[in-house]
Amino acid sequence: MPLLLLGFRDELADRPWQPPARHWPGSPLIGGRDEQAGGTWLAVHAGLPRVACILNTRGHQAALEGRLSRGELPLRAAADGPRALEQLHDDHAALARYDPFFLICADLNQKGPEALMLSWDGTRAGLEQLQVPGTHLITNAGHTYPPADGHTDAKAAHFGRKFAAHRPDADPTATIKDAWGDWLTLAGGDGLADTDPAAIIARRELPDGRLWGTTSVSLVALGAGRLRYDFQSVPADPTTWYSVETPR
Numbered sequence: 001m002p003l004l005l006l007g008f009r010d011e012l013a014d015r016p017w018q019p020p021a022r023h024w025p026g027s028p029l030i031g032g033r034d035e036q037a038g039g040t041w042l043a044v045h046a047g048l049p050r051v052a053c054i055l056n057t058r059g060h061q062a063a064l065e066g067r068l069s070r071g072e073l074p075l076r077a078a079a080d081g082p083r084a085l086e087q088l089h090d091d092h093a094a095l096a097r098y099d100p101f102f103l104i105c106a107d108l109n110q111k112g113p114e115a116l117m118l119s120w121d122g123t124r125a126g127l128e129q130l131q132v133p134g135t136h137l138i139t140n141a142g143h144t145y146p147p148a149d150g151h152t153d154a155k156a157a158h159f160g161r162k163f164a165a166h167r168p169d170a171d172p173t174a175t176i177k178d179a180w181g182d183w184l185t186l187a188g189g190d191g192l193a194d195t196d197p198a199a200i201i202a203r204r205e206l207p208d209g210r211l212w213g214t215t216s217v218s219l220v221a222l223g224a225g226r227l228r229y230d231f232q233s234v235p236a237d238p239t240t241w242y243s244v245e246t247p248r
Contacts, residue, residue: 001170002113002133003106003222006163006187007053008235009041010202013211020218020231020244029078030229030246032216039071042218043078046246049227050107051220052077057140059100060122068097077105085118089125096122102138104130108224117143135164158198162186170221172228176241179228180219187217188236201235 009032011017016035023033023040031043042053052074062068077084082105088094100122106115115130117138128143130136137145137156144153145160152160166182177184189201194213203213214235221228227246234240 001172001221001223001226001228003051003108003115004168004170004183005051005053005104005106005218005220006183007042007218007220008200008202008214009216009218010213011041011215013213013215015215017215019216019233020229024075027075027079028248029075030244031074031078032218032231034069034071037069037071039069040074041071042220043074044220044227044229044246045078045107046227046229047248048107049222049225049246050078050081050105051222052103052105053218054104055102055138055140057100057102057119057121057142059120061099062097062122066097067099070098070101073098073101073103077103081105081107081109082114082116085116085127089118089127092125095120095125102140102142104138106130106222108222113222135160135167137163154197155200158192159186159190159200162190170219170228172221172223172226176230176243179221180230183219184238184241187219187232188238 018033020032029043031040044051054074101120103118113132117128119126137160145156168181168183170179192199194203201214217232217235219230229244229246231244232241
């Protein structure tokens with residue numbers, strides 16, 4: 001299973017969502033559904049297989065008139081593959097309708113495993129091939145591991161080498177515990193308090209009294225004609241992990 005993805009969704013706790021399934025009629029894609037906008041934060045195409053996910057980032061926000069939900073982008077990327085990112089990169093008018101983001105698409109093609117990231121800060125777009133094999137950590141601050149120019153942030157400093165050192169085999173026939181091994185501990189926050197700058201399980205009380213933080217966790221593995229998709233509906237609660245059905 002040459003491509004592994006661990007994704008954390010950070011969002012307002014009261015924003016309604018549905019767990020991963022085939023929520024989009026006529027589409028083979030599987031993912032969680034954001035009930036407010038109808039899109040997703042992560043989608044898989046089981047028949048290929050392929051995975052795409054999105055992270056919000058900082059930058060210039062799109063104009064209110066004509067603004068589109070970023071949640072539609074993982075659906076487009078999972079359906080069309082890396083070419084969707086390449087097309088968006090060259091279409092400034094289309095990008096300008098979205099708030100800033102990092103969009104990642106990974107699959108296996110004739111050249112082997114590939115992972116591509118499209119970045120948009122509201123002004124400039126960038127495309128980056130993520131080295132495979134390799135371990136990469138992407139946060140809303142950007143591609144933070146491996147560190148560039150010797151600079152790293154707290155999350156990358158704590159977790160980057162740990163993920164790289166404990167790569168699981170993610171066998172689709174194994175139990176969740178056996179498939180992911182030490183990554184389950186890391187995915188549970190590795191014992192850090194949610195107030196720690198390095199924490200990847202987040203929880204914040206906002207000035208208006210609402211809660212923002214990690215609302216779910218996904219583990220996805222892609223191999224030649226093989227897919228594994230495990231989901232945690234209550235972050236840091238190991239009893240809530242389950243395997244998502246991924247019919248082709």
